[in-house]
Amino acid sequence: MTVLQNARVLNLEAPDDDRLYSVVVEGSQIREVTSTRVQVDGARHMDVAGKTVMPGMIDCHVHVIASIAHLGTNGKMPNTFAVLRAVPILRGMLNRGFLTVRDAGGADYALSTAIEQEVIAGPRLFIAGKALSQTGGHGDFRERFDSTDPDPCGCSRNLGAIGRIVDGADEVRKAVREEMRSGAHHIKIMASGGVASPNDPIGNLQYSADEIRAIVEEARSHQTYVMAHAYTGAAIKRAVELGVRTIEHGNLVDEDAAATMAKMGAYMVPTLVTYDAMSRVGAKTGVSTQALEKNEAVRVQGLAALELLRRHGVKMALGTDLLGDMHEFQSDELRIRADILGNLEVLRQATAIGAEVVGMAGKLGVVQEGAIADLLVVDGDPLKDLSCLGGQGEGIRAIMKAGKWVREALAQ
Numbered sequence: 001m002t003v004l005q006n007a008r009v010l011n012l013e014a015p016d017d018d019r020l021y022s023v024v025v026e027g028s029q030i031r032e033v034t035s036t037r038v039q040v041d042g043a044r045h046m047d048v049a050g051k052t053v054m055p056g057m058i059d060c061h062v063h064v065i066a067s068i069a070h071l072g073t074n075g076k077m078p079n080t081f082a083v084l085r086a087v088p089i090l091r092g093m094l095n096r097g098f099l100t101v102r103d104a105g106g107a108d109y110a111l112s113t114a115i116e117q118e119v120i121a122g123p124r125l126f127i128a129g130k131a132l133s134q135t136g137g138h139g140d141f142r143e144r145f146d147s148t149d150p151d152p153c154g155c156s157r158n159l160g161a162i163g164r165i166v167d168g169a170d171e172v173r174k175a176v177r178e179e180m181r182s183g184a185h186h187i188k189i190m191a192s193g194g195v196a197s198p199n200d201p202i203g204n205l206q207y208s209a210d211e212i213r214a215i216v217e218e219a220r221s222h223q224t225y226v227m228a229h230a231y232t233g234a235a236i237k238r239a240v241e242l243g244v245r246t247i248e249h250g251n252l253v254d255e256d257a258a259a260t261m262a263k264m265g266a267y268m269v270p271t272l273v274t275y276d277a278m279s280r281v282g283a284k285t286g287v288s289t290q291a292l293e294k295n296e297a298v299r300v301q302g303l304a305a306l307e308l309l310r311r312h313g314v315k316m317a318l319g320t321d322l323l324g325d326m327h328e329f330q331s332d333e334l335r336i337r338a339d340i341l342g343n344l345e346v347l348r349q350a351t352a353i354g355a356e357v358v359g360m361a362g363k364l365g366v367v368q369e370g371a372i373a374d375l376l377v378v379d380g381d382p383l384k385d386l387s388c389l390g391g392q393g394e395g396i397r398a399i400m401k402a403g404k405w406v407r408e409a410l411a412q
């Protein structure tokens with residue numbers, strides 16, 4: 001058992017509460033959070049005066065196997081290499097205080113289980129298996145003159161690939177069943193064109209209504225939900241009306257689509273840092289001028305989208321969507337959003353709302369009795385200054401995941 005004493009506890013329901021608490025952790029759970037001083041025989045007591053105890057953060061849009069910035073190249077890597085390259089990416093996320101992440105395509109059950117069984121260090125990993133894309137959609141990385149079969153073995157099991165190509169209501173239904181059988185927690189689809197892909201313009205709608213309906217129905221039958229890559233108002237509105245639960249990116253959302261999301265209770269998962277990182281380092285990594293121009297337009301519109309979504313009362317979770325070397329910018333998503341929404345709202349998005357998205361409300365994203373003991377001990381007060389959560393986690397003094405210390409600099 002561990003008791004953290006003299007802790008200022010980040011409580012987003014009562015942000016002004018500056019009383020000091022004792023946080024009692026037993027096994028993997030928080031047993032008690034009390035303002036009376038607790039002394040437990042045989043327990044380890046740690047004084048965290050001057051620091052803040054907050055929930056581990058949740059990133060709702062990552063690709064942990066995307067170790068190369070060019071997405072299509074990842075899919076051509078041998079599986080062993082793809083896994084080994086994912087290991088430091090996972091460790092990096094953990095060190096930045098992201099103790100739970102939701103994969104948006106690529107990671108498999110083996111990776112998720114390896115973390116759970118502590119074979120490798122990493123955040124709790126909720127997976128989609130392979131993202132479903134239509135032929136010529138955002139998950140189809142073939143060039144115009146390339147007419148090879150994208151999945152010659154028919155197995156779609158190349159680990160580095162973030163997606164698989166599947167068309168037709170019957171086939172997409174079968175693909176959902178296959179992903180579920182293989183251990184997916186949720187289903188990811190490509191429901192519009194993308195930014196970095198020259199062959200699928202951002203304005204495209206992807207998948208027919210019948211196909212999306214079949215995917216949603218099948219996911220619901222498996223007691224789970226669908227997340228959809230979508231940029232434009234038209235793509236977002238259509239996906240949400242067909243039952244998609246979370247919209248990814250959403251930079252070009254309009255009034256109509258935002259109102260529909262609010263009405264249907266759908267979540268938006270913006271991924272602003274990826275456009276920010278691309279504008280900073282894209283040219284160096286060989287991204288074309290044309291793609292960089294497209295990126296810049298989407299980046300600016302994504303910032304404006306935050307205000308629009310807030311005005312409509314759409315719940316937003318934190319997402320990043322970084323690729324390759326750009327993973328190091330993950331925590332910048334907090335700062336980018338905070339400039340527009342303020343620290344309190346951003347911390348809520350990175351904790352409690354993320355927990356709702358992954359189906360763990362009350363268990364993750366909160367420091368309270370009965371929750372899983374995913375805790376960060378940070379210097380200062382993140383409500384006043386988010387820099388303690390920036391960089392590579394240097395301002396995080398201690399990290400506890402499910403009751404076990406990942407980092408315990410305080411312990412000496």
Ligand code: ZN
Nearest residue numbers: 229230248249
């Ligand atoms: Zn996407």
Ligand code: ZN
Nearest residue numbers: 061063104321
């Ligand atoms: Zn993505």
